[in-house]
Amino acid sequence: MMFVEILYPKIVEVPLVSEELRGWNWRNPPVAPLLESIKLGVWEVTSKYCATRYDVYLYRVLKIRPRLTKPILLGRAVHDLFVEAFRCLKKAILEEPKSGSELYCVLTSKRKKVVAHILERFPANLVDELSCNLNSLYNYLSLQISADYDRLIVESPDIVRSSIVDRFLSISCERPIDGSRLGLSKWLMVDIYAPPIGIVEVKTGSTKDFHELSLVGYALAMESSEYAPINFGQLMYVHLNNGIHILRKLVRVSDELRREFLEERDRLMEILYHERDPGLPNECPESCPYYFYCRGEKNEEVNN
Numbered sequence: 020m021m022f023v024e025i026l027y028p029k030i031v032e033v034p035l036v037s038e039e040l041r042g043w044n045w046r047n048p049p050v051a052p053l054l055e056s057i058k059l060g061v062w063e064v065t066s067k068y069c070a071t072r073y074d075v076y077l078y079r080v081l082k083i084r085p086r087l088t089k090p091i092l093l094g095r096a097v098h099d100l101f102v103e104a105f106r107c108l109k110k111a112i113l114e115e116p117k118s119g120s121e122l123y124c125v126l127t128s129k130r131k132k133v134v135a136h137i138l139e140r141f142p143a144n145l146v147d148e149l150s151c152n153l154n155s156l157y158n159y160l161s162l163q164i165s166a167d168y169d170r171l172i173v174e175s176p177d178i179v180r181s182s183i184v185d186r187f188l189s190i191s192c193e194r195p196i197d198g199s200r201l202g203l204s205k206w207l208m209v210d211i212y213a214p215p216i217g218i219v220e221v222k223t224g225s226t227k228d229f230h231e232l233s234l235v236g237y238a239l240a241m242e243s244s245e246y247a248p249i250n251f252g253q254l255m256y257v258h259l260n261n262g263i264h265i266l267r268k269l270v271r272v273s274d275e276l277r278r279e280f281l282e283e284r285d286r287l288m289e290i291l292y293h294e295r296d297p298g299l300p301n302e303c304p305e306s307c308p309y310y311f312y313c314r315g316e317k318n319e320e321v322n323n
């Protein structure tokens with residue numbers, strides 16, 4: 020499957036979404052936020068690694084800063100790589116390359132510099148491991164995107180090249196979305212936006228059901244600020260163990276998930292407004308960035 024097609028999944032059945040649960044219904048319940056005064060990040064609402072949401076209480080109320088654990092740093096490196104690769108793609112595509120192989124040559128000529136630039140921000144003990152993986156991921160993205168470009172040029176001879184270029188240019192990485200009407204941050208960033216329907220979140224850890232909620236948050240925010248209906252989103256899991264493995268999951272932004280997101284948003288707002296300690300859950304993942312605080316110093320600290 021072409022990489023661009025991944026961003027534009029073939030939708031055979033458009034789900035029915037209740038009007039009252041569209042983001043553009045932001046003036047009315049249940050979409051209207053419980054409070055105007057608190058603005059949340061989508062990650063705060065949806066990252067349910069901590070079952071009681073004690074993590075958000077620590078961050079917002081007690082002002083305890085999380086520690087950067089290895090999984091967090093790996094995730095950040097992959098996100099940075101996507102951002103830089105798409106930035107290089109946009110620059111290269113503006114030159115309207117004649118073929119996919121020409122585009123591929125331009126993209127790969129930037130690889131060393133891009134990876135070195137990203138690695139500057141990471142601790143020395145992770146650089147070797149990251150370097151190999153980021154180089155492979157950059158190569159993979161360059162190859163996939165160049166192959167897509169080539170196929171469109173070869174198989175659509177009647178389409179002028181500039182319209183193919185426009186299609187690629189419309190895809191953005193770290194696209195800002197104003198979520199303030201929903202009690203979310205004014206500067207939300209969705210990982211990849213491929214208009215008019217594609218929103219993609221890139222994840223690096225193991226799959227979790229609650230990851231779907233992050234797509235719901237961005238979909239609602241986009242509907243509230245841009246009045247664009249978003250019915251689907253995709254989770255793209257990038258795993259970098261012994262090569263690259265990518266797992267994609269198409270998610271319906273259904274009524275049920277919308278309600279779950281909105282209820283969680285309001286529950287968090289209530290905790291934060293009343294500064295109510297939600298308590299510790301029975302179990303904590305050792306990879307939690309607050310493990311050092313809640314459960315002692317067992318967590319591996321990479322850098323702070």
Ligand code: SF4
Nearest residue numbers: 069074303307309313
């Ligand atoms: S260590 Fe446990 S209680 Fe503390 S934030 Fe993490 S998951 Fe929550």
